[in-house]
Amino acid sequence: MPVATTASASTVATKPRSKRKRDTSWGFLPWVAPAAVTILFVFGYSLYQLFTQSLQYQGTWAGLDNFKIVLSDPLFRTAIAHNALLLLVVPILLALAMSLAILLFETRRGLRGYRATLFFPYILPIPVVGVVFGQLLQFHGALNKVFGAVGLGGLASDWLGDPSRALWTMAAIIVWKEVGFGIILFLARLISLPTEVFEAARLDGAGFFRTHLRITIPMLRPLIFFYIVNEAIVMVSWVFNYVYVMTNGQGGPGTSTVVSELYIYRAAFQDQHPELAAAASVLLFAATLILVVGFFRLQRGEGTFGE
Amino acid sequence: MKRRTRITTLFCAVALAIAGCSSSASQSRGSAASLATKAAGAYPTGPVHLTMWWWGDQEAHGAKAWLADTVAAYEAKHPNVKIDTVLQTTDGLLPAFQAAAAAKQGPDIQYFWGGIYSQQPAWTGQILPVSDYIPANELKHYLNASVEDTYQGKIVTAPWYVNPQFPVLVRKDVLAAHGLQTPTTWTDLLTTCDKLSAAGVTPMAGGVKDGWFGGWLYSMLGGQTITSQADITAAVTGQQKFTDPQHAAWWQRLQEMVQHHCWNSDINSLQLYEAQQRWVSGQAAMTVAAGSDASNFIKKVGEQKVALTVMPKFGNGPYAGKISTTSQTVGITAWTKYPQVDADFIQFMHTPERLQAWYDKTGSMPADDRFDISKVSDPAQQSLFKMALNGAPYPENFIPTELDSNAVFTNVQLVLKGARTAAQAAADMQSQMARLRVTDRAIVKNFEAWTR
Numbered sequence: 001m002p003v004a005t006t007a008s009a010s011t012v013a014t015k016p017r018s019k020r021k022r023d024t025s026w027g028f029l030p031w032v033a034p035a036a037v038t039i040l041f042v043f044g045y046s047l048y049q050l051f052t053q054s055l056q057y058q059g060t061w062a063g064l065d066n067f068k069i070v071l072s073d074p075l076f077r078t079a080i081a082h083n084a085l086l087l088l089v090v091p092i093l094l095a096l097a098m099s100l101a102i103l104l105f106e107t108r109r110g111l112r113g114y115r116a117t118l119f120f121p122y123i124l125p126i127p128v129v130g131v132v133f134g135q136l137l138q139f140h141g142a143l144n145k146v147f148g149a150v151g152l153g154g155l156a157s158d159w160l161g162d163p164s165r166a167l168w169t170m171a172a173i174i175v176w177k178e179v180g181f182g183i184i185l186f187l188a189r190l191i192s193l194p195t196e197v198f199e200a201a202r203l204d205g206a207g208f209f210r211t212h213l214r215i216t217i218p219m220l221r222p223l224i225f226f227y228i229v230n231e232a233i234v235m236v237s238w239v240f241n242y243v244y245v246m247t248n249g250q251g252g253p254g255t256s257t258v259v260s261e262l263y264i265y266r267a268a269f270q271d272q273h274p275e276l277a278a279a280a281s282v283l284l285f286a287a288t289l290i291l292v293v294g295f296f297r298l299q300r301g302e303g304t305f306g307e
Numbered sequence: 308m309k310r311r312t313r314i315t316t317l318f319c320a321v322a323l324a325i326a327g328c329s330s331s332a333s334q335s336r337g338s339a340a341s342l343a344t345k346a347a348g349a350y351p352t353g354p355v356h357l358t359m360w361w362w363g364d365q366e367a368h369g370a371k372a373w374l375a376d377t378v379a380a381y382e383a384k385h386p387n388v389k390i391d392t393v394l395q396t397t398d399g400l401l402p403a404f405q406a407a408a409a410a411k412q413g414p415d416i417q418y419f420w421g422g423i424y425s426q427q428p429a430w431t432g433q434i435l436p437v438s439d440y441i442p443a444n445e446l447k448h449y450l451n452a453s454v455e456d457t458y459q460g461k462i463v464t465a466p467w468y469v470n471p472q473f474p475v476l477v478r479k480d481v482l483a484a485h486g487l488q489t490p491t492t493w494t495d496l497l498t499t500c501d502k503l504s505a506a507g508v509t510p511m512a513g514g515v516k517d518g519w520f521g522g523w524l525y526s527m528l529g530g531q532t533i534t535s536q537a538d539i540t541a542a543v544t545g546q547q548k549f550t551d552p553q554h555a556a557w558w559q560r561l562q563e564m565v566q567h568h569c570w571n572s573d574i575n576s577l578q579l580y581e582a583q584q585r586w587v588s589g590q591a592a593m594t595v596a597a598g599s600d601a602s603n604f605i606k607k608v609g610e611q612k613v614a615l616t617v618m619p620k621f622g623n624g625p626y627a628g629k630i631s632t633t634s635q636t637v638g639i640t641a642w643t644k645y646p647q648v649d650a651d652f653i654q655f656m657h658t659p660e661r662l663q664a665w666y667d668k669t670g671s672m673p674a675d676d677r678f679d680i681s682k683v684s685d686p687a688q689q690s691l692f693k694m695a696l697n698g699a700p701y702p703e704n705f706i707p708t709e710l711d712s713n714a715v716f717t718n719v720q721l722v723l724k725g726a727r728t729a730a731q732a733a734a735d736m737q738s739q740m741a742r743l744r745v746t747d748r749a750i751v752k753n754f755e756a757w758t759r
Contacts, residue, residue: 057748069746075713139573161516161575163726248517249398250712253575253720254727269402271709272431273746274409 050285053278066279076280078255079263082167086235086259089171093231094224096175097182102212104183105190115187122180130245133173134160160246163256170242170257178234182227189223190216222299229295237261237288260284339756340430340749342461343641347440347650355388355645357652360407360414362400363635366597367468369668376664381655388648398517401708408433408640415643416652419464421455421633422704429463430753434638436461440650449657450674450696451634454536455704458757465653466634466674468665471598471695473523474630476605477614481508481592489614493560493621497567503592504568511569512591514577515723518716522703523579523595525715526631528557529702531622536700540758543706544751545744549714549737553624558729560621561722574723598630598695599671602688615687617694625699630691632698634674707743707750714739 056062070076104114121129136142137159144156159169193216201211217224240261243251249266251258260280268277359378364371371394378390393414395403400418407413408428417434419425428434438446438461446452449466456464477489482499485506490496500510515521532553533539541547542554549555564570571582571591579595586594587607595618596604605613620628637656639649655661662673672678672692680696683689703711714736721727727735744751 073742073746134576138576141576158573158576158724161573161724163721163724248578249402250516250518250716252516252518252717253724254717265402266712269405270712271747272405272427276746 050278050281053275054282057275066275070276070279070283075255075258076263079258079260082257082259083236085167086171086239087232089175090228090231090235093175093178093182094228096179098186101183101186101190102216104187118183119180121177126241127245129173129177130242134246137169161253163253166253166256170246174239174242178231185223185227186220189220193219225295225298229291232291233288236291237284240265338749339752342429342436342458343432344439345435345646347647350647350651351645352387355648357388357390357415357645357648359390359392359416360395360404361392361418362395362397363418364394365397367599367669367671368603373665373668377656377661381652390652411642414640415645416649417638417640419636419638421451421636422701423706423708425456425464425636425638426458426757427708428638429458433641434463435641435646436463437465437639437650437653438462440639440646441465441654445654448676450676451632454700455633456636464636464638466636467656468599469632469634469672469674469695471691471698472631472633472701473527473595474598474601474615474691475593475618476586476596476601477593477616478586478589478608478612479614480612481589489616490619493619496619497563500567500569509571509585509591510593512571512582512585512594513574514579514582515574515720516576517578518712520579521716521719522711524561524719525557526702527618528560530631530699531620531627532556532624533626534624536705537758539702539705540754543740543754549740550733555733556622558722558732562729565723565725570723575720598691599669601691602670602685605687615691629699630694631701632695633701633704709743710740
């Protein structure tokens with residue numbers, strides 16, 4: 001009986017599997033093909049254009065000249081350095097998002113209200129954020145007036161007008177806006193974790209920090225990797241909007257807030273150097289690709305989200 | 308793993324090969340640009356739909372209403388023609404046009420600031436020379452076209468209105484309250500700055516957050532030590548240097564203004580129009596306005612309280628103490644289907660009735676010598692218009708736009724903040740220009756051809 005059972009189970013298991021295999025080989029094609037062709041065409045054509053332009057100058061073959069010019073351009077190096085400095089914000093974002101998510105998870109009372117409040121900045125359009133903070137952070141703006149009113153006038157500064165502070169001010173605004181995404185992400189995962197594990201830990205005498213350090217963080221690890229990579233990509237290639245809105249597309253004062261995307265935008269649309277914009281884009285694309293590939297490799301090592 | 312590496316290598320090789328083979332030489336490297344051409348053809352009788360992207364209401368209030376009236380009048384005269392107008396933002400004007408030019412679709416008629424802003428689109432074949440479609444005996448009346456907008460004997464864009472750059476607006480009442488008068492010399496200006504700032508009043512209100520005011524300062528100060536626009540273009544092509552005294556002196560004067568607290572302390576975090584409101588409200592004694600907008604500011608404060616002057620003289624050049632003059636222009640895009648209709652509409656903008664209507668609506672000066680200045684009743688405005696007619700070249704219009712934004716805008720911000728000295732700013736401008744000669748491989752030839 002057991003043999004027969006095994007055999008029949010095997011038969012039952014094998015037949016549908018082979019059928020399913022056939023289905024997955026061809027059945028999805030009519031549904032996926034149009035989307036795949038569209039995506040591949042758009043993506044492929046863009047890549048083709050990008051590479052083509054980056055290797056030419058006004059229609060003639062230029063070899064790697066454009067890459068040499070871009071890489072030797074002090075402005076590009078400044079822009080990359082700023083992107084790299086913004087990457088330092090990622091650990092801060094992670095720590096803030098994790099801490100707030102855990103606090104909310106532990107508090108429970110008023111969870112919805114807090115969650116909505118903390119997520120609110122994330123749904124605000126960046127131009128709105130830029131304009132509001134642009135006003136708030138003027139030298140004679142509201143923030144400095146508040147400092148003055150509470151006797152902290154010494155802290156007042158030209159937040160966006162001082163070249164030594166502008167990038168960090170912008171980083172703080174990005175943290176304020178982006179942290180909500182992390183909180184919601186971590187909170188959603190925390191809520192879905194089995195409560196028995198936490199209860200068992202508490203019964204074993206684990207305190208707040210020990211519980212979260214030894215249980216929560218390891219269980220959130222795949223998500224943490226995802227969040228780090230996602231935010232790293234944001235810092236490398238998604239901060240253009242903030243810089244553009246808050247500095248009127250200048251990246252100022254001086255070059256203190258120029259980032260790689262702004263460099264590309266200005267090269268392409270202001271300075272009429274599409275070939276340099278393309279070369280810089282290829283470099284940025286490569287940097288982002290490394291981050292994404294790195295993420296997938298890490299993810300493979302750590303297991304997927306559900307595991 | 309090996310297979311994947313091989314596939315990746317193959318992909319890269321194919322991409323490089325395709326990219327390399329797909330070249331379609333359009334302009335040999337480093338040669339001067341030749342202008343785009345297109346046959347004019349007869350005026351069409353079938354339906355014509357034109358689009359005009361423009362800017363200008365920002366500095367000539369009332370321009371929007373004037374343009375709407377002009378379009379309506381033209382459409383009434385030519386029922387087969389429909390013209391849509393799209394007002395652009397200051398920061399969006401150039402990028403939007405570049406995007407349109409890349410796609411070869413968008414406006415038929417495009418607004419351009421004068422000088423380099425009209426030259427560069429012509430050099431890259433994005434616009435058709437207006438002189439191919441508008442007769443010479445008409446174009447000869449358009450002010451500033453020959454100095455700023457002519458390339459290899461052709462006029463590339465058509466002047467629309469004149470911008471006397473830049474009058475200094477003075478609140479006589481604010482100065483009088485502190486026992487001061489309108490400064491007429493550089494020393495006067497610095498003394499006025501010292502006294503006003505000590506009294507807690509902002510001597511001059513400005514804003515450089517968006518950069519543009521940096522270019523204005525360059526023109527007001529930098530124009531005082533050059534002998535002609537050829538000096539500027541010589542520094543662009545490498546025959547002179549931006550560190551030479553005639554090009555670098557203005558940075559020193561700007562630094563002096565900072566040392567004497569002439570500007571508002573938050574100049575780096577404000578846009579110019581925000582700062583100008585401080586002058587309107589009496590918090591600042593002086594500000595700078597576009598010449599086309601000066602009358603509006605004077606009206607807001609009251610004529611009797613305002614004096615209109617120029618930046619006090621410090622230089623010995625022929626343009627020191629003079630207002631610069633430039634014309635804002637419109638051009639015909641290379642992809643338009645109806646260049647002859649575009650040109651006809653531009654000429655319609657210059658009919659006597661439209662010229663007078665422009666002045667009536669905006670208070671600024673149309674760029675046409677057929678406009679009768681003697682009929683301008685306001686003496687301050689009339690004097691400004693006369694200054695513009697005999698004005699100096701506008702320096703900002705003779706440097707590459709990239710140099711303007713990457714060297715002038717940025718260094719002005721840094722000098723005003725005290726983060727860079729005058730000498731450092733001049734050196735940076737020179738090194739930015741050297742870099743630009745590498746990145747824009749045709750710039751020297753184009754500038755030489757422009758100024759030849």
